[in-house]
Amino acid sequence: KQEVTQIPAALSVPEGENLVLNCSFTDSAIYNLQWFRQDPGKGLTSLLLIQSSQREQTSGRLNASLDKSSGRSTLYIAASQPGDSATYLCAVKDFNKFYFGSGTKLNVKP
Amino acid sequence: EAGVVQSPRYKIIEKKQPVAFWCNPISGHNTLYWYLQNLGQGPELLIRYENEEAVDDSQLPKDRFSAERLKGVDSTLKIQPAELGDSAVYLCASSLEGRPTDTQYFGPGTRLTVL
Numbered sequence: 001k002q003e004v005t006q007i008p009a010a011l012s013v014p015e016g017e018n019l020v021l022n023c024s025f026t027d028s029a030i031y032n033l034q035w036f037r038q039d040p041g042k043g044l045t046s047l048l049l050i051q052s053s054q055r056e057q058t059s060g061r062l063n064a065s066l067d068k069s070s071g072r073s074t075l076y077i078a079a080s081q082p083g084d085s086a087t088y089l090c091a092v093k094d095f096n097k098f099y100f101g102s103g104t105k106l107n108v109k110p
Numbered sequence: 111e112a113g114v115v116q117s118p119r120y121k122i123i124e125k126k127q128p129v130a131f132w133c134n135p136i137s138g139h140n141t142l143y144w145y146l147q148n149l150g151q152g153p154e155l156l157i158r159y160e161n162e163e164a165v166d167d168s169q170l171p172k173d174r175f176s177a178e179r180l181k182g183v184d185s186t187l188k189i190q191p192a193e194l195g196d197s198a199v200y201l202c203a204s205s206l207e208g209r210p211t212d213t214q215y216f217g218p219g220t221r222l223t224v225l
Contacts, residue, residue: 004152034213043114043201043216044153051211089152097166098214100152 002027004092006101013080014109021075021104023090028068030092035064035075038087038103047088048075080108112136114217116202122223128190131220135183135204142179143214144187145201153201159185189222197224 003026013019023033032051036044048057048064050073056065063076073090087103115134123129135142141160145153156175158166161182170177174193179185189196199219205212 032211036216041218041221043218044203046213046215049213091152097155097158098153100154102151 002030002092002094002099004090004099004101006088006090006104008104009102010105010107012107012109015080015082017080017108018076018078019080019106021077021088021090021106023073023075023101025071025073025092025099027092027094028071030068030094032093033064033066033073034091034093034098035062035073036089036091038089040086044089077106080106082108082110084108114202114204114215116200116217116220118220119218120221120223122225123192125194125224126191128188129192129222130186130188131200131202131222133185133187133202133217135185135202136215138206139204139215140182140207141205141212142185143203143205144177144185145203147199147201147219149198156187156200192222192224194224197222 005024007022034049035047050066061078087105089103091098091100144156147153157170159179177187201219202217203214205214
């Protein structure tokens, strides 16, 4: 069974700092990897989806990379803002099932 | 375009009572998912539908949980009877055709508290 781990579990940074969130998975036979954002009391919002054949995806201040062979993905957030404060979850997909990590709770201090 | 709609948003019940959650997926999305999310954890799949058919219900506790998706659109997840350990957020998600490359769109969830 696929296991997804996210480190760190929580992170607090001052506004303006660049930061990296980490995700690792145990089985490299994946179709894609997706990063989600979850605000308190709300559902998940998709940020970036990387297909298994891709190495990275970018959207605005966000950049996600994927290294299937080592079972790792990173989410890079540039110039962090207080509005980025949320829980970030990564999920890997094998055929039709998503396996989620427990998330990294990010707090960006003004 | 309307997103995934779930109701109720919050539910508080006594243990042993029944409870039901409703989900309306994004229009045109054939695949529907129900997830359970415990505090501080990622979502865990309970059941996946392709149209009306439940194609993966291996993680659904069938002794007390049931689900249906009539006409391949809306879906209902039921718990009867509820136990204290069922307190969690129940998330519904949908995707276009359930292909490996499709992304999932999540609803806001229903937060269940069992007293």
